[in-house]
Structure formats: structure tokens, C-alpha cells
Amino acid sequence: MHYTLNVNGQDRSVDVDDDTPLLWVLRDAMNLKGTRYGCGAGLCGACTVHIDGQPVQSCRMPVSSLGTSKIVTIEGIGDTPIGKRITDAWLKIDVMQCGYCQGGQIMAAAALLAQNPKPSDDDIVTAMDGHLCRCGTYLRIKQAIKLAAEGS
Amino acid sequence: MLPSELKKRIAGLKPSRRAFLAVSAAAGGALVVGYYTLGRGKALKDGALNAFVTIAPDNTVTLVAKNPEIGQGVKTMLPMLIAEELDVDWRQVNIEQADFDPENFKGQYAGGSMATPENYTPLRQIGAATRFVLVQAAAEQWGVSASECTTASGMVHHASGKSAPYGALVKAAAKLKAPDLKAVKLKDPTRYTIIGKPTIGIDSPKLVRGAPLFGIDVEVPGMLYAVFHKCPVFGGSVKSANLDEIKKLPGIKDAFIVAGAGAHVFEAEGGTASTGLQPGIAIVADSWWRAQKARDSLKVVWDEGPYAHHSSEFFAQTADALLAKDPAWVYRKDGDPAAALKTAAKTIEARYDYPFLAHATLEPQNCTAHVADGKCEFWAPTQLPEAARGLIAGTLGVKEKDVVIHITRSGGAFGRRLMNDYMVEAGWISQQVGAPVKLIWSREDDVQHDFYRPAGWHKIKGGLDAEGKIVAWQHAFVSFGKGHEFASCAGLDPGSYPAGRIPNLSFGTSLIQTGVPMGPLRAPSENAMVWVFQSFLDELAHAAGKDPIDFAIAVLGKPETKPLGAEVFSAARVLGVLTKVRTMCGWGRKLPARTGLGVAFSFCHLGYAAEVVEAAVAKDGTVTLNQVWAAIDVGRQIVNPMGAENQAQGSVIDGLAHALNEKITFANGRTVQSNFDGHSPLTMRQVPPVEVAFVLSDHEPSGLGEPAMPPVIPALTNAIFAATGKRVRSLPIDPAMLAG
Numbered sequence: 001m002h003y004t005l006n007v008n009g010q011d012r013s014v015d016v017d018d019d020t021p022l023l024w025v026l027r028d029a030m031n032l033k034g035t036r037y038g039c040g041a042g043l044c045g046a047c048t049v050h051i052d053g054q055p056v057q058s059c060r061m062p063v064s065s066l067g068t069s070k071i072v073t074i075e076g077i078g079d080t081p082i083g084k085r086i087t088d089a090w091l092k093i094d095v096m097q098c099g100y101c102q103g104g105q106i107m108a109a110a111a112l113l114a115q116n117p118k119p120s121d122d123d124i125v126t127a128m129d130g131h132l133c134r135c136g137t138y139l140r141i142k143q144a145i146k147l148a149a150e151g152s
Numbered sequence: 153m154l155p156s157e158l159k160k161r162i163a164g165l166k167p168s169r170r171a172f173l174a175v176s177a178a179a180g181g182a183l184v185v186g187y188y189t190l191g192r193g194k195a196l197k198d199g200a201l202n203a204f205v206t207i208a209p210d211n212t213v214t215l216v217a218k219n220p221e222i223g224q225g226v227k228t229m230l231p232m233l234i235a236e237e238l239d240v241d242w243r244q245v246n247i248e249q250a251d252f253d254p255e256n257f258k259g260q261y262a263g264g265s266m267a268t269p270e271n272y273t274p275l276r277q278i279g280a281a282t283r284f285v286l287v288q289a290a291a292e293q294w295g296v297s298a299s300e301c302t303t304a305s306g307m308v309h310h311a312s313g314k315s316a317p318y319g320a321l322v323k324a325a326a327k328l329k330a331p332d333l334k335a336v337k338l339k340d341p342t343r344y345t346i347i348g349k350p351t352i353g354i355d356s357p358k359l360v361r362g363a364p365l366f367g368i369d370v371e372v373p374g375m376l377y378a379v380f381h382k383c384p385v386f387g388g389s390v391k392s393a394n395l396d397e398i399k400k401l402p403g404i405k406d407a408f409i410v411a412g413a414g415a416h417v418f419e420a421e422g423g424t425a426s427t428g429l430q431p432g433i434a435i436v437a438d439s440w441w442r443a444q445k446a447r448d449s450l451k452v453v454w455d456e457g458p459y460a461h462h463s464s465e466f467f468a469q470t471a472d473a474l475l476a477k478d479p480a481w482v483y484r485k486d487g488d489p490a491a492a493l494k495t496a497a498k499t500i501e502a503r504y505d506y507p508f509l510a511h512a513t514l515e516p517q518n519c520t521a522h523v524a525d526g527k528c529e530f531w532a533p534t535q536l537p538e539a540a541r542g543l544i545a546g547t548l549g550v551k552e553k554d555v556v557i558h559i560t561r562s563g564g565a566f567g568r569r570l571m572n573d574y575m576v577e578a579g580w581i582s583q584q585v586g587a588p589v590k591l592i593w594s595r596e597d598d599v600q601h602d603f604y605r606p607a608g609w610h611k612i613k614g615g616l617d618a619e620g621k622i623v624a625w626q627h628a629f630v631s632f633g634k635g636h637e638f639a640s641c642a643g644l645d646p647g648s649y650p651a652g653r654i655p656n657l658s659f660g661t662s663l664i665q666t667g668v669p670m671g672p673l674r675a676p677s678e679n680a681m682v683w684v685f686q687s688f689l690d691e692l693a694h695a696a697g698k699d700p701i702d703f704a705i706a707v708l709g710k711p712e713t714k715p716l717g718a719e720v721f722s723a724a725r726v727l728g729v730l731t732k733v734r735t736m737c738g739w740g741r742k743l744p745a746r747t748g749l750g751v752a753f754s755f756c757h758l759g760y761a762a763e764v765v766e767a768a769v770a771k772d773g774t775v776t777l778n779q780v781w782a783a784i785d786v787g788r789q790i791v792n793p794m795g796a797e798n799q800a801q802g803s804v805i806d807g808l809a810h811a812l813n814e815k816i817t818f819a820n821g822r823t824v825q826s827n828f829d830g831h832s833p834l835t836m837r838q839v840p841p842v843e844v845a846f847v848l849s850d851h852e853p854s855g856l857g858e859p860a861m862p863p864v865i866p867a868l869t870n871a872i873f874a875a876t877g878k879r880v881r882s883l884p885i886d887p888a889m890l891a892g
Contacts, residue, residue, distance in 0.1 A: 034362015
């Protein structure tokens with residue numbers, strides 16, 4: 001099937017099966033590799049993107065359900081004011097170890113700050129708890145979110 | 153170094169491992185220096201002074217990162233060593249990841265926390281030798297003595313006021329003879345401008361933009377996608393499958409049975425050998441999603457092999473029966489533990505068990521391979537490309553020299569990517585279809601076809617004299633393997649602390665043979681053994697009526713004492729971290745009800761760590777971690793404090809996941825868990841503050857991938873005992889057991 005998706009502000013056409021998860025459309029049909037496969041079951045958050053501003057796990061989102069939604073990925077989030085503050089904070093603290101989950105972490109953090117510019121510790125934990133980091137960089141993730149929130 | 157030697161060295165299976173590490177450490181890098189050359193034998197790029205350093209006319213310096221980056225920070229840290237002695241500004245440095253290139257680079261692996269000890273001196277020497285020829289070139293041009301020249305920020309200066317950027321000197325310098333690496337003079341550490349400065353990861357700016365750095369991100373023109381469906385039962389093989397149906401599905405390019413080849417891990421003696429190619433069904437498609445989806449239609453008749461009856465219950469029952477008898481093999485015996493137990497003033501006995509664990513790297517195993525038309529090219533997240541090359545060559549029937557391996561960034565590794573099973577699978581599939589193929593394992597493949605951290609069951613009897621000194625330690629455990637050969641990472645080092653400090657001590661084992669693949673997981677062996685030993689030491693401290701830290705210091709004895717089999721062990725360094733952590737945590741302070749502090753320490757991978765956990769246990773058994781303190785001694789210099797703290801905190805958090813969350817079980821010869829809902833790393837909600845302090849001691853710097861991990865598990869369970877009087881003797885912690 002032919003689909004036109006709005007990704008990072010651009011309309012892009014792809015030809016994929018109806019049930020293809022957005023994750024694999026982004027990665028393999030659009031060559032946007034920053035959205036990452038971790039579990040395929042909505043359990044790890046590595047594939048988080050924004051759909052109309054909401055954080056969504058793209059591994060569970062069939063392409064046929066997207067319609068004209070506006071999709072933002074890790075490749076595009078740095079161009080938004082909140083995304084820029086978050087990625088700057090991520091770099092200042094150097095959150096990363098392997099970095100594989102960090103795209104999803106940043107997307108979740110950006111959605112949190114968009115809805116709640118000054119989150120408490122509990123707010124951060126509630127928003128981020130499903131996002132697994134196998135390297136265990138959670139303390140720096142928390143710190144970076146707070147730093148980004150200060151700059152708002 | 154032969155891959156087999158390297159594997160032993162990293163995986164830490166054999167009783168002699170520590171001795172082997174000791175040889176390397178005692179040589180202080182001298183042993184390693186011999187491996188390094190300035191790499192002029194091979195064609196070098198324009199501006200290259202050697203295999204590590206290239207300088208462009210605009211004075212941009214490109215340094216090669218030779219080792220695999222798996223999140224431990226070596227792609228940044230190793231070039232920092234070169235840059236420091238080359239005397240350049242870090243901001244003028246670019247870093248390139250090396251391919252596997254044994255002609256130019258040695259020790260291209262990630263494992264055993266060895267990158268720092270193996271490279272700390274040699275890479276500084278590389279930097280200094282490169283600086284030396286640049287200075288020499290300037291001196292010759294100016295007709296002055298090199299000794300009158302100085303360098304800073306990538307420039308050579310002379311007292312006369314003359315100066316030149318390195319970029320202008322490269323051509324002349326490239327013609328000069330490089331000095332003997334061992335003879336070059338290294339900087340006084342007080343002059344360091346890069347080493348010891350918090351430095352952000354060189355790839356971090358790319359990572360926050362989602363750049364395609366990982367193996368799973370590789371794209372090759374004309375590439376197809378594959379899944380490889382293996383028998384869920386370990387040791388099983390394929391009888392038949394509905395391949396004709398599969399081939400008719402949309403986008404499917406091919407589907408075929410792979411019979412398997414080489415030494416199957418299950419068939420090798422004790423399960424210790426390197427893996428071969430496992431049997432299974434390859435499905436190749438024009439997209440990964442289509443290949444993966446085709447598995448829903450796959451119908452396979454398996455031959456489940458000899459281990460289909462193995463299960464976690466079977467292992468536990470077998471272990472129970474074996475522990476009721478004398479161990480089949482006693483491999484360390486000091487004095488007469490049985491007699492000493494009879495005459496001891498007080499004796500205690502305890503059993504401990506811990507489960508199998510998966511690595512569950514967040515990036516599943518994957519590899520892109522192109523094996524066709526005489527090409528044999530691989531792109532993979534691998535910790536051990538040297539072993540991959542041997543495995544691929546042997547299995548595919550190609551020459552080692554024709555195997556090209558591009559090392560990609562790894563989305564976590566933790567020992568999993570020391571095994572290169574996914575690489576040989578991708579190579580085999582590519583060879584069959586004659587096109588480049590990207591193989592990606594699903595998460596389910598990854599959890600169900602791991603080389604698991606072995607489970608174990610221990611029975612220990614300890615005896616104290618009237619003064620509360622340990623006089624007897626009789627230790628039997630059940631593990632995996634065959635005869636007197638442990639399965640990979642299923643052994644207990646005969647030098648394990650406190651062996652050598654107790655007059656009457658024995659270690660004995662009985663082994664179960666199974667088809668379950670086992671292998672190294674971060675801090676192999678120690679990740680389980682330190683929990684057992686440091687828990688039982690805590691039990692003995694309480695039995696003796698002593699404070700656990702005072703007791704630990706008393707057992708340690710004179711700082712010079714060395715246990716057999718662990719020559720590099722330093723009691724003084726243990727004392728250093730123990731006393732530091734005691735201060736950090738406010739040991740002995742008054743705590744609320746059902747709250748406790750627990751302490752433990754370990755020596756592994758050349759590093760020393762003592763950790764304290766403060767835990768609170770609710771009436772319903774829920775454990776809350778209030779705080780962790782970690783004091784770590786990895787020598788006199790932390791190369792990159794930014795990465796070092798991250799590694800230490802991550803190690804602690806990894807250990808806490810072992811204690812609280814993770815467990816792999818088996819039923820009918822197969823793994824029960826299949827995704828993160830069954831085997832989860834710690835989540836943010838569970839993570840306590842982790843305060844890290846590095847104790848600098850006058851020893852060669854060593855690595856941080858592993859040493860901070862093992863002690864946090866016993867520190868936590870000892871804290872639970874302090875809070876509740878209940879001793880956790882089975883992992884992961886069962887809150888129900890702590891209720892009430």
C-alpha cells in the first residue's frame with residue numbers, strides 16, 4: 001500500500017504493507033535509523049516518537065493507523081525549542097553510555113516538558129519509568145531533564 | 153594472541169585466570185608494548201604518520217579508536233591517551249573507529265575491563281613517539297636542536313620565536329624514523345591537559361540526533377533482510393519445515409534450512425567451546441518486517457535433541473541431590489575443614505542459590521554480511537572480532553585474510569558480543585543467497601538464545617573460634633559442566649577471597665551437564681560468587697557478634713597478605729575502599745525501624761570496590777533502596793572522570809537488577825522468558841542515588857567496566873538483614889519472604 005506520512009515536517013511517500021509498524025517504516029523505508037528497535041512489544045521505549053505531540057511507541061503503531069498525523073522523530077526533535085534544550089542538557093551531562101535507548105529517552109523527556117515544564121521528581125519518574133536503559137544511566141537522565149526544565 | 157587464549161582471559165573460566173591477569177598486570181604494560189607498532193607496514197592515508205595518527209594541513213588531527221565501543225567509553229578514552237602525549241587540543245581531534253585490522257592494531261576487543269590496563273601506557277607512547285618525529289622535523293627545518301623545541305596545542309615552538317603547526321610538518325615527519333616506543337619520554341602527569349579532564353563522549357552529539365552508528369543501522373546497497381529461526385530447545389535441530397508456503401509470502405526472497413556446522417556449544421566438552429553455526433531456518437525478504445512476519449506462518453518439525461527434559465525444576469532437584477552428597481571434585485583444600493568444624497566454638501551453615509541470567513543488550517544481536525563473488529565483508533557490533541574472523545573462516549570455508557570486519561558501535565554488550573554466533577549466521581545466509589544480508593534477531597530470539605550467566609547452588613559451613621575468628625570454611629557448590637571441566641563462566645576461582653586467610657578451607661563442586669549455552673556476563677563468575685561469599689562473611693560477622701566492617705578488616709589481616717591464586721590482590725587497597733565507604737555512608741549512624749546498612753567489597757578485573765546500600769523493607773516485604781555508596785580503587789589516574797562515574801553508577805544499577813528483577817528459567821529444554829516483561833533491567837523508579845568516590849592509589853590505572861558491579865548485590869542483601877533480621881539466600885529477592 002502507498003502511504004504519505006508527515007515526518008519531521010516533511011511529507012514522505014512509502015510503499016509498505018498495512019500492518020508494518022511505524023518503527024520499521026521509519027527505519028527501513030525512510031532510512032531514519034534513530035528510532036530504534038528494542039522489544040517490538042511496547043516494553044522498552046527505544047522506539048518512542050511523537051505523534052501529534054504525544055509520545056508513542058512506534059513498534060506497536062501500524063502504518064495504516066497514522067492518517068495525516070504529524071510525526072516527529074529523534075532526527076527532528078532537536079529543531080524544536082524544547083528538544084534543543086533537552087539535547088543540550090543531555091550533552092552537558094553526557095548522559096550516554098551505549099546510547100541505544102537515548103533517542104527514546106529524549107523523545108519521552110521532550111513530551112514530558114511540553115506538557116509539564118517544571119516536573120517534580122515524581123513526575124519525571126512517572127513519565128520515564130517504562131523507558132529502559134540497560135546501561136543504567138537513569139541518574140543522569142533525571143539530572144538532564146531537570147537541567148532542561150531550569151532553562152525553560 | 154590466539155582467540156582461544158583471549159577468550160579464556162576474558163571469560164574467566166579457568167582457575168588460573170587471575171594468575172594470568174597477574175602476569176599481564178605485573179608487567180605494567182611492558183608485555184603489551186611489544187604488540188604495538190607505529191603501523192607503517194600497511195598503506196597509510198595522506199597525512200598519516202602511523203596507523204593511529206593522521207594530521208591534515210589545516211592541523212585537524214584524526215586519531216584512530218581501535219577497540220569496540222560498547223558503551224564503556226573507549227572510543228573517547230583511548231584516543232585521549234594518544235592526544236595527551238601528542239600535545240594537541242582535544243577540540244582539534246576527530247576520532248575514527250578502526251576496522252578489525254590485526255596488522256596494525258593489537259588487542260582489538262572489549263572485555264575483562266582490559267582496555268585501560270592494556271593501553272594506558274602503550275597509547276601514550278604512541279602519542280609521544282608521534283610528537284617526537286614532528287618535533288624532529290621542525291628542528292631539522294629550522295636547523296636547531298630538538299631539545300630546544302617545545303610543543304603545545306598541536307604546534308611546535310622554538311625559543312627563537314619560530315613556530316609551526318603539526319599539519320605543516322607532517323610530510324617531513326613521515327620520512328623520519330620513529331623512535332623506539334619504550335624509549336620515548338612521557339609527560340609528567342601534573343602537566344596533563346586531557347587525561348583526567350571530564351570529557352564528553354565523542355559520539356554523544358551524534359547520538360542525541362539519532363545518527364546511524366549501531367550495527368542494526370547499517371545499510372549496504374542491494375541489501376536483503378533476514379531472520380534466523382532456531383530450535384527453541386537447546387541442542388535441537390530441524391527435521392522439516394513448510395518452506396514452499398513461506399516462499400510464497402509477500403516479499404520473501406528465500407527460505408531454507410541451515411543444518412548447522414562447526415562445534416556446537418552443546419556438544420563441546422562441558423559446553424566450554426566456542427559456538428559454531430546452530431541449526432535453524434533462514435527467511436530472507438525485502439524488508440525485515442516481512443521476514444519477521446513470515447515466522448507466524450512457519451511450521452517446523454524439530455528434533456529436540458537430548459536435553460528436551462531439562463528445566464529449572466530439574467536443575468534445582470539435581471542440585472539438591474548433589475549437595476546432599478560429598479562434592480564430586482574437591483579442587484582446593486587447606487588444612488582439615490571437617491576436623492576444624494568439629495572443634496570450632498561456633499558453626500553456621502547456609503545454602504545460597506542464584507538463577508541463570510540473560511544479557512538482554514538493548515540492541516538485539518545483528519550483523520550485516522556480504523559473502524559473494526569472493527567478497528567476505530561484515531558489519532557487526534562485536535566485542536571480539538578476532539574470534540569472529542576465525543569462526544567465520546572456519547564455518548564458511550574462506551580464508552581468514554579474506555574476512556573484512558567493520559566494527560560498529562554496540563548498543564550494549566555486557567559479554568554477549570564476545571560470542572559471534574549472529575555473525576556466522578549472517579555470513580552463512582548471505583553466502584547462500586549471494587547478496588548482502590542484514591540479519592536482525594527479534595527480542596524473543598535474543599532472550600531465548602543467549603549464552604546465559606550460569607545458575608549455581610552453594611552449601612557452606614563455617615566455624616568460628618572463641619574469639620570470633622574464622623577457623624573453618626567448607627564450601628560445596630553445584631554448577632554446570634562435565635567431569636572436571638566447568639561450563640563457560642560456571643567456575644569458582646580457587647583463589648576466591650577469603651581463601652588463603654582461613655587455615656581450614658575447601659572448595660568442592662559437582663557438575664550438571666546440560667544443553668543450555670552459557671557464557672560471560674559482566675564480571676563473569678564474580679557477579680554471582682561475590683554475593684555468596686560476602687553474604688556468608690556477613691553471616692559469620694553476625695554470628696561472631698562483630699560489626700561487619702570491623703570483622704571484614706579483621707579477616708583481611710595484614711595488608712600485605714596475599715591469597716593463593718590471586719597474586720595481584722592487595723589487602724591494602726581493600727582496606728582503602730572499605731574505610732572510605734565507611735566514612736561516606738556514615739556507618740553506624742542511627743536508622744529508622746526496618747532500615748539497614750549493608751556492606752560488601754570485591755576485587756575483580758584489577759579493580760577494588762567497597763559498597764554500602766541503605767535499604768528499607770516495608771511490612772509487606774517491599775524493598776526500597778534509599779542510597780548506594782561506592783568507593784572504588786582503579787589506580788592512580790581516572791582517565792575520563794565523566795565516563796568513569798557513569799560506568800560505576802551503571803555497574804551498581806546493573807547489579808541491583810540482578811538482585812531485584814532478573815531471572816531466566818527453563819521448561820521442556822527451552823527458555824521460558826521471551827522479552828523485557830519477563831527479564832527487566834532496573835527501571836527509573838527503582839533506582840536510588842548512587843554516590844561514587846574514586847580512591848586513588850599508586851598503581852597502574854585499570855578498567856571500570858566490571859569492578860563496581862559485584863559488591864552491590866551482597867551489600868543490598870546484607871542491608872536487608874540489618875533491617876529485618878532476614879537473610880536473603882536466593883536471588884532474585886522475593887519480597888514475600890521479607891513480609892511481616
